[in-house]
Amino acid sequence: MSAIQVSNVEKEFKGVQVLKSVSLEVRDREFCVLLGPSGCGKTTLLRILAGLEVETSGELKIGDRRVNGLAPGKRNIAMVFQNYAVFPHLTIRENIAFGLRMRKDPEDKIKRQVDRAAEMMHIEKLLDRYSGQLSGGQRQRVAVARALAMAPDVLLMDEPLSNLDALLRLEMRAELKSLLQETQTTTIYVTHDQVEAMSLADRIAVMHGGEIVQYATPMEVYANPATTFVGGFIGNPPMNFLQLSSVLAPALGIEPPSGASQLGIRPEDIVVDGSADSWRLKVGVVEALGPHKQVSGKLGDTWVRVTVDTNLDVNRGDDLPIRPNVPCLRWYDAAGKRISA
Numbered sequence: 001m002s003a004i005q006v007s008n009v010e011k012e013f014k015g016v017q018v019l020k021s022v023s024l025e026v027r028d029r030e031f032c033v034l035l036g037p038s039g040c041g042k043t044t045l046l047r048i049l050a051g052l053e054v055e056t057s058g059e060l061k062i063g064d065r066r067v068n069g070l071a072p073g074k075r076n077i078a079m080v081f082q083n084y085a086v087f088p089h090l091t092i093r094e095n096i097a098f099g100l101r102m103r104k105d106p107e108d109k110i111k112r113q114v115d116r117a118a119e120m121m122h123i124e125k126l127l128d129r130y131s132g133q134l135s136g137g138q139r140q141r142v143a144v145a146r147a148l149a150m151a152p153d154v155l156l157m158d159e160p161l162s163n164l165d166a167l168l169r170l171e172m173r174a175e176l177k178s179l180l181q182e183t184q185t186t187t188i189y190v191t192h193d194q195v196e197a198m199s200l201a202d203r204i205a206v207m208h209g210g211e212i213v214q215y216a217t218p219m220e221v222y223a224n225p226a227t228t229f230v231g232g233f234i235g236n237p238p239m240n241f242l243q244l245s246s247v248l249a250p251a252l253g254i255e256p257p258s259g260a261s262q263l264g265i266r267p268e269d270i271v272v273d274g275s276a277d278s279w280r281l282k283v284g285v286v287e288a289l290g291p292h293k294q295v296s297g298k299l300g301d302t303w304v305r306v307t308v309d310t311n312l313d314v315n316r317g318d319d320l321p322i323r324p325n326v327p328c329l330r331w332y333d334a335a336g337k338r339i340s341a
């Protein structure tokens with residue numbers, strides 16, 4: 001049993017509050033992704049869990065154990081760092097064995113664990129080399145193998161693919177996913193890449209300004225963003241937000257829920273429709289992306305993006321009649337919090 005429970009954790013650095021009452025519960029064997037923009041506190045939260053940073057207040061539990069104050073080596077956690085450090089003066093074998101040696105595991109166990117981790121990461125043939133003789137992608141694999149070799153209860157990964165080029169990243173992402181399904185290790189994975197988060201996570205915890213603003217399955221986060229920040233951060237292009245002060249909702253014959261001050265609609269949930277009460281989009285940019293076209297333009301004062309059929313004849317300067325697919329409308333208050341209709 002290695003569920004993780006973070007309760008009301010706060011962190012201050014010299015008077016600046018970096019984490020504000022963060023609570024997060026990760027089930028045994030679950031793959032949780034922490035997603036958020038740079039500086040929102042992702043690394044800080046991971047480091048606190050690993051015991052490398054001390055929380056200002058709050059409680060941390062791994063399995064049934066309260067781990068506050070426990071030394072990092074006693075938490076049975078392995079961490080892959082944002083700037084993974086592969087020691088240049090050690091062979092790859094010794095790099096992978098590093099944590100096990102620190103833990104003073106017996107020699108035969110070390111060999112077994114290193115061989116298995118290397119095999120999982122497809123680097124068995126590199127074990128006798130030094131890191132200077134490896135590509136960036138191979139070094140990244142070594143860093144992950146070193147963490148896996150520990151057979152930890154909990155695996156913490158801080159942007160483990162950030163240093164890879166796009167293609168290798170895609171490949172490693174798929175590999176990591178199948179690997180972690182196999183090892184069934186409880187994992188918290190940090191990224192600021194929303195596609196990576198959507199593809200890997202059982203649940204995504206979206207962080208913003210030191211808080212977790214939504215924690216749900218990828219599809220739930222996508223379909224029902226809890227705040228306008230989440231809707232804008234997840235999805236490419238992001239969700240459109242329109243102020244209700246304009247005449248938009250009445251024109252559609254929809255009564256917004258009380259307290260609503262803006263509506264959110266995904267670009268693919270807007271349809272081109274020439275009926276009398278539709279909105280008129282002043283087309284500014286048309287991007288032919290292959291499977292579909294991305295049309296952007298002005299709706300009143302607001303820049304709106306619409307995903308349309310690739311065969312639609314639409315050009316800059318057109319007045320495109322559009323309307324939202326009404327069940328896909330989401331409502332938000334003035335502060336950007338979702339109001340369920």
Ligand SMILES: Nc1ncnc2c1ncn2[C@@H]1O[C@H](COP(=O)(O)OP(=O)(O)OP(=O)(O)O)[C@@H](O)[C@H]1O
Nearest residue numbers: 013014018036037038039040041042043044045192
């Ligand atoms: N040791 C420290 N002393 C003072 N401030 C710190 C320290 N470590 C982090 N911070 C601050 O805490 C905030 C959160 O940092 P953190 O590294 O957790 O962000 P992050 O979400 O991991 O960002 P990134 O995506 O850029 O890695 C930032 O504003 C950062 O400047």
Ligand SMILES: [Mg+2]
Nearest residue numbers: 042043044082
């Ligand atoms: Mg970070």
